[in-house]
Amino acid sequence: MKPPQEPTPAAIGTTVLEARDVAVSLGGTEIISGISFDVKAGEVLSIIGPNGAGKSTLLGALAGDYGYRGSITIDGTEVSDWNNPDLALRRAVLRQSNAISFPFNVVDVVKMGRAPWRLLSTVENDDRIIAQELLRSDTYQFAERTFTSLSGGERARVALARAMAQRTQVLLLDEPTAALDINYQEQVLALARRYARQGGAVIVVLHDLAAAAAYSDRVLMIDEGGMREWGEPERVLTSELVSEVYRHPVRVRTDENGELLITPVRFPDEAPASTGNDALKKEKE
Template identity: 75%
Template sequence: MSPLSRRAPRLPAPVPRGEIVLRAAGVSVTLGGTRIVSGVDFDVRAGEVLAILGPNGAGKSTLLGALAGDHAYGGSVELVGREVHDWPSRELALRRAVLRQNNSVSFPFPVVDIVKMGRAPWRAITSVEEDDRIIAEELLRSDTFRFAERTYTSLSGGERARVALARAMTQRTGLLLLDEPTAALDINYQEQVLAIARRTARQGSAVVVVLHDLAAAAAYSDRVLLLADGAMRAWGAPAEVLTPELLSEVYRHPVRVARDADGALAITPVRFPDDDAAPPAAHDPRSSERTTP
């Protein structure tokens, strides 16, 4: 056996639909001496989208960083049965792809070269033709093919976000971790990106996405994980977790939840009054006045 073959990574085995891809048990994260996340338990299965929700400072991005292997953590994070931090870096990159909030690139690389970086873990495993086919697919799917030769630094924030998504998608992994992928996008591309995430799950991957848009989470996810102050408040199907009582409490603002004409969950905040009166009080569980249409 040659030295090169001995160093070849173990290729990912397909995970059957419905089987657990990622399992978190008692996960805690401390950064700078401050406990940011504590006692989080959930799993994600092949074929499903899990949305991580919560107000600012709830620990959503920190938790995603632990799931990705970017942060040290307490407890356990298992990716296909093995602790995330035990995977060699290249083998980890073959099994999970990450779209982070910060996608800054300071050098004026062409867009196509940025997207190509997602194929780096597969170097010497797949052919150049296969890599080129996947890169073209993701450029088209993210609607970035038309400016593939432009420099990344010339793009708008929304265009850069779509390029970063295309780069993550080219890794072709069984787990896709997305940190606020719609934050810089207009409504058209927000819907496109979440449709891509759902389609990726339906094709057999597991997808974890951090979102602020509660209605979008209800529409595109199979399960949701609701965080508050670094702790897990609820985990389950959107209709079970996204209740007016719980959302009003967690977000400290009254929230209405109803069904629209298509039967989808419609989630809206109670608006502040136009005058200088005090803002509406948070939901009072003794009254449904502010949380029903």
């Protein structure tokens, strides 16, 4: 069996994933279109937008799960042109669903992340990486438990450990903090940022706008399948744009540490529903 082509790590600041005019249709319906951006080694890019905007569909196209129009390149080659073994060495994916029905032990689930390297790595190196990721994800203490016995939050952390054990340059995370309490939410996003700072490129779908502001180098905002804005958090996460896209008034301020504070405007119980722009305008008057 011919071994896959081992990737050469890119230097920090080098573009490792590039998307140009990406469109995806599912079941005859166009879900996203006109999406263009790039991601560099060393940075975290958050994809944000309201429910149904197409965030997970876009991530699926980046992962190679969906056919697409336009161009998506990883390591300089079109995603659709990579064979599965070579693509698995270049991007790891943490999906929303972490469904594993067989009673595998946690350590065995994390070990699955090393499968793409079976012809390129040693058992000793694999064991070292698995132990590192169990420790970093704070899942080492239940390494011998079955995956199906874990809580939703515990499963999410094990799934993250498996993805990080794959040791790819591009790490794709679909709502990795959805099932976690605030402590583990912060830990997971800090881990993702550290992964990037060590030379990776992390693309993460997030609903928490404050977390996106705190942990992202750049933010991609999409709405109704289209691209609304892309750039540094301060450029994208403005009161006007967030209120318009999320159809609810939002305040964006900067605290004494220079961090963005993003809070929704609460309506009185007796207030009628209104559009985000209308409510924000009334607040300013």
